[in-house]
Amino acid sequence: xxxxxxxxxxxxxxxRAAGDNPDRIExxxxxxxxxxxxxxARARAEGRLLMLGLAFVLAFGAIGVRMAVLAGTxxxxxxxxxxxxxxxxxxxxxxDRNGRLMATNLLTNALYAQPKDMVDPARAAAALATIFxxxxxxxxxxxxxxxxxxxxxxxxxxxxxxxxxxDIGDPGLLFGPREMRLYPNGHLAAHxxxxxxxxxxxxxxxxxxxxxxxxxxxxxxxxxxxxVGTPLALSLDLTVQAATEExxxxxxxxxxxxxxxxxxxxxxxxxxxxxxxLPDFDPNDRPLPLASGDAAxxxxxxxxxxxxxxxGSTFKIFAVSQAMELGLVTPESMVDAKxxxxxxxxxxxxxxxxxxxxxxxxxxxxxxxxxIGAAHIAMMIGGLRQQAFLKSLGLFDATPxxxxxxxxxxxxxxxxxxxxxxxxxxxxxxxxASPLHLAxxxxxxxNGGLAVPPTLLRRxxxxxxxxxxxxxxxxxxxxxxxxxxxxxxxxxGEVPGYAVAGKTGTADKPKPxxxxxxxxxxxxxxxxxxxxxxxxxxxxxxxxxxxxxxPKPRRTAGWxxxxxxAEIIRRTAPLLGLRPAVEVGAADGITTVSN
Amino acid sequence: MRPLFYLATFMAVMGxxxxxxxxxxxxxAALKDVSRLQAEIAxxxxxxxxxxxxxxxxxxxxxxxxxxxxxxxxxxxxALEPGQFGDAAQVAYPAAALPEIxxxxxxxxxxxxxxx
Numbered sequence: 016x017x018x019x020x021x022x023x024x025x026x027x028x029x030x031r032a033a034g035d036n037p038d039r040i041e042x043x044x045x046x047x048x049x050x051x052x053x054x055x056a057r058a059r060a061e062g063r064l065l066m067l068g069l070a071f072v073l074a075f076g077a078i079g080v081r082m083a084v085l086a087g088t089x090x091x092x093x094x095x096x097x098x099x100x101x102x103x104x105x106x107x108x109x110x111d112r113n114g115r116l117m118a119t120n121l122l123t124n125a126l127y128a129q130p131k132d133m134v135d136p137a138r139a140a141a142a143l144a145t146i147f148x149x150x151x152x153x154x155x156x157x158x159x160x161x162x163x164x165x166x167x168x169x170x171x172x173x174x175x176x177x178x179x180x181x182d183i184g185d186p187g188l189l190f191g192p193r194e195m196r197l198y199p200n201g202h203l204a205a206h207x208x209x210x211x212x213x214x215x216x217x218x219x220x221x222x223x224x225x226x227x228x229x230x231x232x233x234x235x236x237x238x239x240x241x242x243v244g245t246p247l248a249l250s251l252d253l254t255v256q257a258a259t260e261e262x263x264x265x266x267x268x269x270x271x272x273x274x275x276x277x278x279x280x281x282x283x284x285x286x287x288x289x290x291x292x293l294p295d296f297d298p299n300d301r302p303l304p305l306a307s308g309d310a311a312x313x314x315x316x317x318x319x320x321x322x323x324x325x326x327g328s329t330f331k332i333f334a335v336s337q338a339m340e341l342g343l344v345t346p347e348s349m350v351d352a353k354x355x356x357x358x359x360x361x362x363x364x365x366x367x368x369x370x371x372x373x374x375x376x377x378x379x380x381x382x383x384x385x386x387i388g389a390a391h392i393a394m395m396i397g398g399l400r401q402q403a404f405l406k407s408l409g410l411f412d413a414t415p416x417x418x419x420x421x422x423x424x425x426x427x428x429x430x431x432x433x434x435x436x437x438x439x440x441x442x443x444x445x446x447x448a449s450p451l452h453l454a455x456x457x458x459x460x461x462n463g464g465l466a467v468p469p470t471l472l473r474r475x476x477x478x479x480x481x482x483x484x485x486x487x488x489x490x491x492x493x494x495x496x497x498x499x500x501x502x503x504x505x506x507x508g509e510v511p512g513y514a515v516a517g518k519t520g521t522a523d524k525p526k527p528x529x530x531x532x533x534x535x536x537x538x539x540x541x542x543x544x545x546x547x548x549x550x551x552x553x554x555x556x557x558x559x560x561x562x563x564x565x566p567k568p569r570r571t572a573g574w575x576x577x578x579x580x581a582e583i584i585r586r587t588a589p590l591l592g593l594r595p596a597v598e599v600g601a602a603d604g605i606t607t608v609s610n
Numbered sequence: 611m612r613p614l615f616y617l618a619t620f621m622a623v624m625g626x627x628x629x630x631x632x633x634x635x636x637x638x639a640a641l642k643d644v645s646r647l648q649a650e651i652a653x654x655x656x657x658x659x660x661x662x663x664x665x666x667x668x669x670x671x672x673x674x675x676x677x678x679x680x681x682x683x684x685x686x687x688x689a690l691e692p693g694q695f696g697d698a699a700q701v702a703y704p705a706a707a708l709p710e711i712x713x714x715x716x717x718x719x720x721x722x723x724x725x726x
Contacts, residue, residue: 122656200670
């Protein structure tokens with residue numbers, strides 16, 4: 016760069032010669048130089064501003080163009096995107112605790128007709144009647160030709176039937192895809208699963224909605240699109256459930272019972288491992304509910320949950336354990352058991368008018384199942400405290416299991432808890448609860464006094480437990496219940512190796528007109544095993560049983576429900592992985608000898 | 611020089627056009643392939659669901675129990691019993707291997723001598 020000198024010598028000399036001030040020349044040149052510098056800086060700044068403006072225009076222009084493109088194109092599914100787990104089923108599967116399938120979906124077709132498109136309605140009607148024997152050819156033909164434009168023919172069909180209808184070849188017969196609910200195990204756990212049917216039906220699809228049991232109670236979870244890929248795991252064990260059902264069905268037949276239930280529960284976390292109610296049904300082909308009469312006569316009736324019965328002497332352990340907890344008695348205390356006992360106009364007697372009195376130890380009140388002993392203990396406790404204790408065991412509220420029927424099955428409790436109710440409730444009369452209630456309450460005793468709410472879903476974490484009695488009391492109560500099996504009313508309940516503890520209960524059935532039937536009873540055996548560290552509770556109930564091997568029919572629980580319960584324990588305990596606590600004998604054919 | 615430059619540019623344009631044409635059809639073929647594969651995956655998933663249901667149906671406890679009863683003389687299957695639990699102590703140790711026979715004794719010869 017050529018710098019113009021501020022004081023060019025030639026001009027200075029000539030100015031000096033002319034007598035001018037040379038500083039003026041320097042000033043003039045300095046002004047010129049500053050002007051030039053200023054112009055250059057401005058030009059550069061302008062250029063930079065222009066660049067910046069251009070960058071903004073480009074950036075906003077790009078956004079604008081992209082927006083215009085997005086607004087102007089039709090939305091299409093991205094074809095090249097990798098597909099994840101595509102939603103095929105609209106309802107999640109149900110499995111048992113080990114992942115064995117209990118309910119799933121199957122794609123099939125529904126059949127409908129558009130008679131306006133039919134070529135030969137008479138032939139189509141005749142052909143359909145041969146494929147589906149329940150359809151009537153003349154009736155179908157009438158419906159095809161009476162001018163309607165649409166009619167449903169079948170809701171679900173087998174693949175063979177679809178092919179046969181295809182082979183008719185009539186353009187007026189059309190198929191709609193359907194997802195149908197399938198219960199591959201048939202009758203097994205029918206009352207738990209419930210059933211499903213179609214909700215809103217269209218030509219292209221139909222809703223599948225639960226109609227009972229878990230299917231209805233957890234309908235929202237099963238239909239949630241976010242969780243449709245993960246099966247719902249129940250707490251039931253399919254193998255244990257099947258074994259329980261087999262034994263119970265055989266026992267019900269042998270004991271000539273009208274109905275039977277069994278509930279097997281894990282006491283530590285409240286998981287129900289088997290829940291059986293007989294007679295049962297096939298959820299794939301759910302029968303219609305009874306139009307009239309007693310709902311309990313329908314196979315749909317879940318006796319284990321909905322059947323609230325007076326459970327009889329099984330309640331005695333609640334009165335005794337509460338009295339022990341309050342420090343009123345010890346297992347060795349003697350209580351008044353002189354029979355019969357009169358209270359006002361009521362007369363309370365023992366079974367078959369026995370008399371265990373005048374005094375009986377608290378342990379023997381349970382072992383011999385003395386009504387009067389239990390009544391005296393309950394009077395020591397008093398009605399208010401007794402109510403509070405039974406409530407803490409969950410015997411006053413509906414069970415919290417995940418069945419739609421559960422909230423409706425509330426125990427029957429007298430509104431006015433008078434002293435006679437206190438007395439009768441001590442031996443299980445006047446208060447009616449379901450077998451599941453009883454299992455949960457016995458679970459609290461078996462679990463060292465911690466009440467755990469029962470559930471039908473597999474639990475991953477231990478639930479919040481409520482302490483209802485101290486551990487010592489619970490242990491003493493279990494020891495008494497063990498005594499019932501070793502030397503009391505449930506002696507047929509002994510299972511070698513599994514130290515069963517339990518209590519029998521025989522309750523007369525109330526007549527709908529009031530009073531009790533003379534020869535109809537509900538027999539209950541509530542048990543827990545193994546007694547030294549109880550892990551499982553089993554409640555078996557038989558409705559109207561009669562053991563007829565003797566000269567006259569026996570109707571006490573010790574003869575009916577107890578042997579059935581014992582056989583269930585003998586079959587299921589090995590399946591649950593419980594080792595028998597006995598020495599296994601030497602292998603066959605090996606004898607130690609010496610000579 | 612200039613005609614050569616024009617020719618080169620023209621050839622480049624033609625080459626790029628051919629490449630773009632080719633890519634377009636390759637993309638469309640790939641998309642078609644993807645949708646075919648997705649349909650196949652859906653079919654296979656459906657088949658899987660059917661087979662899972664069938665597996666569960668064939669393995670339902672009622673059927674297995676009947677099969678065990680029918681084939682009892684061949685399989686001898688019984689329900690699990692408490693007595694079937696064993697102890698590790700009940701399992702026999704493997705038998706010690708026999709020592710190798712290094713000097714075989716001719717037993718046959720003696721037998722022949724003893725039976726004239």
